[in-house]
Amino acid sequence: MRNTIAALALASTPTLALAHEGHGAVGLFHHLMDLAPAIALVAVVAFIVYKRANKS
Secondary structure: OHHHHHHHHHHHHHHHOEOOOOOOOEOOHHHHHHHHHHHHHHHHHHHHHHHHHOOO
8 A cells, every 4th residue: 555655646746846937737747648658558568577586
């Protein structure tokens, strides 16, 4: 449960940042489409590493 809370807290940190000048939005989600391929790649690599570490 502690890991879940930590993961959710880290995942929500981009929403705490103010958008840079030129945007009216708060947070970094207006760049989601730019970052989506990198986020997906990190998720796939983390899944593979997790599966290999927990092989029995």
